[in-house]
Amino acid sequence: xxxxxxxxxxxxxxxxxxxxxxxxxxxxxxxxxxxxxxxxxxxxxxxxxxxxxxxxxxxxxxxxxxxxxxxxxxxxxxxxxxxxxxxxxxxxxxxxxxxxxxxxxxxxxxxxxxxxxxxxxxxxxxxxxxxxxxxxxxxxxxxxxxxxxxxxxxxxxxxxxxxxxxxxxxxxxxxxxxxxxxxxxxxxxxxxxxxxxxxxxxxxxxxxxxxxxxxxxxxxxxxxxxxxxxxxxxxxxxxxxxxxxxxxxxxxxxxxxxxxxxxxxxxxxxxxxxxxxxxxxxxxxxxxxxxxxxxxxx
Amino acid sequence: xxxxxxxxxxxxxxxxxxxxxxxxxxxxxxxxxxxxxxxxxxxxxxxxxxxxxxxxxxxxxxxxxxxxxxxxxxxxxxxxxxxxxxxxxxxxxxxxxxxxxxxxxxxxxxxxxxxxxxxxxxxxxxxxxxxxxxxxxxxxxxxxxxxxxxxxxxxxxxxxxxxxxxxxxxxxxxxxxxxxxxxxxxxxxxxxxxxxxxxxxxxxxxxxxxxxxxxxxxxxxxxxxxxxxxxxxxxxxxxxxxxxxxxxxxxxxxxxxxxxxxxxxxxxxxxxxxxxxxxxxxxxxxxxxxxxxxxxxxxxxxxxxxxxxxxxxxxxxxxx
Numbered sequence: 001x002x003x004x005x006x007x008x009x010x011x012x013x014x015x016x017x018x019x020x021x022x023x024x025x026x027x028x029x030x031x032x033x034x035x036x037x038x039x040x041x042x043x044x045x046x047x048x049x050x051x052x053x054x055x056x057x058x059x060x061x062x063x064x065x066x067x068x069x070x071x072x073x074x075x076x077x078x079x080x081x082x083x084x085x086x087x088x089x090x091x092x093x094x095x096x097x098x099x100x101x102x103x104x105x106x107x108x109x110x111x112x113x114x115x116x117x118x119x120x121x122x123x124x125x126x127x128x129x130x131x132x133x134x135x136x137x138x139x140x141x142x143x144x145x146x147x148x149x150x151x152x153x154x155x156x157x158x159x160x161x162x163x164x165x166x167x168x169x170x171x172x173x174x175x176x177x178x179x180x181x182x183x184x185x186x187x188x189x190x191x192x193x194x195x196x197x198x199x200x201x202x203x204x205x206x207x208x209x210x211x212x213x214x215x216x217x218x219x220x221x222x223x224x225x226x227x228x229x230x231x232x233x234x235x236x237x238x239x240x241x242x243x244x245x246x247x248x249x250x251x252x253x254x255x256x257x258x259x260x261x262x263x264x265x266x267x268x269x270x271x272x273x274x275x276x277x278x279x280x281x282x283x284x285x286x287x288x289x290x291x292x293x294x295x296x297x298x
Numbered sequence: 299x300x301x302x303x304x305x306x307x308x309x310x311x312x313x314x315x316x317x318x319x320x321x322x323x324x325x326x327x328x329x330x331x332x333x334x335x336x337x338x339x340x341x342x343x344x345x346x347x348x349x350x351x352x353x354x355x356x357x358x359x360x361x362x363x364x365x366x367x368x369x370x371x372x373x374x375x376x377x378x379x380x381x382x383x384x385x386x387x388x389x390x391x392x393x394x395x396x397x398x399x400x401x402x403x404x405x406x407x408x409x410x411x412x413x414x415x416x417x418x419x420x421x422x423x424x425x426x427x428x429x430x431x432x433x434x435x436x437x438x439x440x441x442x443x444x445x446x447x448x449x450x451x452x453x454x455x456x457x458x459x460x461x462x463x464x465x466x467x468x469x470x471x472x473x474x475x476x477x478x479x480x481x482x483x484x485x486x487x488x489x490x491x492x493x494x495x496x497x498x499x500x501x502x503x504x505x506x507x508x509x510x511x512x513x514x515x516x517x518x519x520x521x522x523x524x525x526x527x528x529x530x531x532x533x534x535x536x537x538x539x540x541x542x543x544x545x546x547x548x549x550x551x552x553x554x555x556x557x558x559x560x561x562x563x564x565x566x567x568x569x570x571x572x573x574x575x576x577x578x579x580x581x582x583x584x585x586x587x588x589x590x591x592x593x594x595x596x597x598x599x600x601x602x603x604x605x606x607x608x609x610x611x612x613x614x615x616x617x618x
Contacts (some may be wrong), residue, residue: 096590117571237415
C-alpha cells in the first residue's frame with residue numbers, strides 16, 4: 001500500500017469512526033451520568049437505546065412522521081421509561097449493597113430484551129429510508145448524508161446537554177448530588193427528583209442514538225442494544241466514568257479505534273479491540289483519560 | 299477438628315445416598331432424558347456458582363467474567379479428547395489447570411483494581427477470551443468445536459460437584475480461607491494484620507477459575523459441542539445471578555439458587571417466548587424483596603447442625 005492510498009484509507013476510516021463514535025458517545029453519556037450520580041452500572045441502558053430505535057421506527061412507519069418529530073417522540077418515550085425503571089426497580093434498593101442493584105439492572109435488561117421480543121417479534125425490522133442516499137465525494141473520501149446527520153444531531157445534543165449541566169439549576173443540582181449526595185440533601189436538593197432527571201436525560205440521549213443507528217444501518221432488532229451498550233460503557237470508562245466530557249471523548253476515540261481495526265486488521269477483532277482498550281486503560285489509568293486519581297483513605 | 303471431620307463424613311454419606319437414589323431412578327428410567335439433562339446442568343451450575351462465590355462472596359472481589367474461564371476449560375478439554383485422544387479425567391484436569399493458570403495470569407495485574415473497575419475488567423477479559431477462541435481456526439472458530447464424545451454422565455458431574463463444594467468449604471474454613479474473608483470484610487485492616495492481600499486474592503481467583511474450567515470440561519463433553527456463543531457475558535451474568543440470589547458468601551445458598559433457577563428455567567422451557575420474561579421478572583422481584591440473597595451470608599445446614607449439636611464449631615464461622 002503506497003502512502004497516498006494509505007492516507008486516504010486512513011482518513012476514510014477516521015470519518016466512519018467519528019460517526020460511529022458519536023453514537024457510542026451519546027449512549028456513553030447516559031451511562032456516565034447515571035454512574036456519576038448513583039454509582040450504578042446501569043446494564044439496562046443499552047436496551048433503552050433499542051427501545052428508542054423501535055419507538056422511532058413505529059413513529060416513522062405507522063405514524064408517518066418526519067425525522068425530527070420521530071426523534072423527539074423516541075427521546076420522550078425512552079425518558080419516561082427510564083424514569084419508570086429507576087422508580088420501580090432501582091429506587092427501592094438505594095440503600096442496599098450495590099451488587100443487588102446491579103443484578104436488578106441485569107434483570108431489567110433481560111426483561112426489556114425478551115419483553116421486546118414478545119411485543120415486536122424477534123425478526124429484525126428494516127428502518128425506512130428517512131433521508132436520501134446522497135453520497136459526497138470530498139477529495140476521494142466518501143461521506144454519506146446519514147453520517148453528516150448523525151454527527152450534526154449528536155453534536156447538537158451534546159451542546160444542549162453541556163448547557164443543561166453547566167448553566168441550569170437542574171444541572172447544578174446534578175453536579176452537586178454527584179459530588180456529595182448527603183451534602184446536597186442538606187442543602188435542600190430533592191435528590192430523588194434529580195436522579196429521575198438524570199435517568200430521563202440519559203435515556204433520551206440513548207434513544208436518540210438508537211434512532212440514528214436505525215437510520216444508519218437500516219436494521220433494528222430487540223437484541224441490538226447488547227453490544228453497543230457494552231461498548232458505550234467501555235467508552236465511558238475510557239474517558240473517565242462519571243465525567244461528561246470524558247464520555248464524549250471516550251465514545252469518539254472508541255469509534256475511531258474500532259474503524260481503524262476493522263479497516264486495517266480484521267473486522268472480527270473489532271470487538272476484541274474495544275475490550276482490549278478497556279483492559280489497558282484500567283490497568284494504567286483506572287480513573288480514565290480525563291479522570292483524577294483518588295486515593296482510598298482509611 | 300474431629301468434629302469437623304465427623305460432620306464432613308456425615309454429609310458425604312448423605313451425598314452418596316442422594317447419588318444412589320438419583321442414579322437408581324435414572325437407571326430404571328423414572329427420570330427421563332429431559333430431567334437428566336437438567337440435573338446435569340444443575341450440577342455444572344453448582345460448580346460454577348460455588349467457585350464464583352469463592353471469588354465474589356468470600357474474597358469480595360467482584361468478578362463477572364466467569365464464562366471466559368469456563369470456555370477455556372471446555373475448549374482445552376475438548377481438544378484433549380478429540381484431537382489428542384486423551385482419557386476424560388486427564389482432559390478435565392487439563393481444562394482445570396489451563397483455566398486456573400489463565401486466572402492466575404489475568405488475576406495478577408487486574409486484582410489491583412477494586413469494586414466496579416474490577417467488575418468491568420473481568421467482564422472485558424471474559425469477552426476477550428471468547429473472541430480470541432472465536433478467531434482460532436484450530437478449534438473451529440465461529441462454528442465451534444464439534445464431534446466431542448459424550449463422556450459426561452451423572453456420576454461424573456455429581457462427584458465433581460461434591461468435590462468442588464467440599465474443597466471450597468474446607469478452603470474457607472482454613473487459614474487461607476479466613477484470610478480471604480478478612481479481605482472481603484476490610485482490605486486495609488487485613489493488610490495491617492499482615493495478610494498478603496494480593497496473594498490471597500490471586501489464590502481465590504485462580505482456584506475459582508480452575509473450577510470454572512472443570513465445569514466447562516463437563517459442559518462440553520455433555521453437549522457434544524463447544525461453541526463460543528455458549529460463553530458470552532450473558533452466561534457470566536447467569537452465574538453471577540445465582541451467586542447473588544443464593545447469597546454472597548453462602549455455599550448452601552449457592553447450591554439452593556443453582557437448583558432453583560435451573561428448575562425454573564427448565565419448567566418454563568415449554569413456553570419459550572415467555573421463559574426469559576418470567577425469569578427476568580422473577581429475578582427483579584426476588585432482588586427487590588430479598589436484596590441480600592436467599593440466605594444472606596449464612597449457611598443453612600451448618601447453622602442447623604450447630605444448633606442440633608449444641609453450638610458446633612462452624613456455626614459461628616459464617617454467622618454474625
